[in-house]
Amino acid sequence: MVQLGITLFNADGEVPPAHPEATTLQPPAYLNNLMVTPCTWVFNFQFSLEEDMYGENSIALLKAAGADFEKHADIGIDPLEFGSLLITSGLVLSDDVHWISFHGGYDFAYLMKFMWCQALPNDEESFQTLVQKYFPQLVDVKFIYMDLKKRHQANVPMNPEAASMMSRLNGKGTLQDLADELGCQRFGSPQTCGTNAWMTGNIYFALRSKIYEGQIPEEFYGQMWGITSVGNPASATMQQAILALQSGGGMNGTNVGGMNFHSGTPSRDGAPSTPTTNPAGLATSTPGPQGSHPGMGTFTPGAGGIFGNFQYGK
Incomplete structure (x- = not known):
């Protein structure tokens, strides 16, 4: 994962207020010590184009959006330091x-x-239990x-309303397609995970309302597109190509099925720290970025939103 974007929402789809109402703070003197509250954060992780495995198209999109590698x-x-803080964050x-x-399967895996x-577990059931x-x-x-x-x-x-929306979309289903259809406004570049986090949350609440x-429905909770719903198995050629890449078969820079791979140099425990942007022979319906929305990490369009209750403390 190169970047992570998180936007906070409450249960009504509202982001934290930039400034609290004066009447909510006691004593009022605390008003002098406040600063604007952001609703969206972007976390930029350690990542090396020399050592880590990556998909060429994903990196090109991130560079176009201004990523400084x-x-x-x-x-x-450091991803592990971030992980330790995430555990104690309350999120x-x-x-x-x-x-x-x-399309959050890879994001939650990372x-x-x-x-x-x-x-991580080798079988889907154990992975689902852990998630x-x-x-x-x-x-x-x-x-x-x-x-x-x-x-x-x-x-x-x-x-x-649903039938009309699906007819107008006519099979289109990128993050931007849904945002345009539902009237969700984007702020910032479409290639950045922060703006995708903001827009993913707004699309969710628009779908819920309209x-x-x-x-x-409860049955949608716990489901991850790309993990709990996959398409036909990858072709034998693709499976062999991925396995050759993972075993150091000299495929650096090779194009397989229209996808360019760069294996990088093994850097952590003798293995690349970051997988390719495509599944290791699992299914062709679990790709990385679609269209122009690399999203939460390098591999998934869109981003994560979290909702709870907002309260200013003293």
Whole structure:
């Protein structure tokens, strides 16, 4: 993961107020000690183009958005230190905190890796159990959209608002497509994870209000597009290519199936610290960035939002 964007929302889809009401602070003298409260944070992690594995297209998008990879390598946040602070932040291991993502399978895998400091489980069931422990309330906007798309294509009855929206989208389903359709405004460059975090949260609340009458169905919680919903297995050629890359088969810079791979130099425990932007032979429907939205990390469009209650302390 190169970057992580987080936007905070409350249960009504509101971001923290930039300034509190004067009447909420006692004594009023505290007003002189306050500063503007941000609603969105971007965390830039240690990442080396010389040592870490990466997808060429993803790096090109991040560079176009202004990512400074020299600074990532020199002064980027240590992922394991970030993981230790995340565990004690109150944002994980809590039923009161809801995480919102867009195509978030890889994002949660990376965050789990940061916090768990061990190899992730090899099977999906064990991985799901682990994610459920640390992120007991998570929802993936991409998963919600794909469910609507499948129902619309199968002519399953849905409310008029949902049917009309899916007809207008006509199969399109990027983060920007949904934002345009739902009237969600973007702030900042589309190639940055902070603005994608903001927009993912706004899309979620717009869907909840306009399509689901104020309540996202419970069955969508715990689902991650790209993990709990995959397409057909990758081709034998793709599987062999990925395995050759992982075993150091000399594929650096090779184009396979339209994807350019750079393996980097093994840097942590004799293995690359960052996987490619595509699954290791798992499924062709779990790619990295789609369109022009690299998102939360290098590999997933969109970003995460969290909602709870906001309160200014003394």
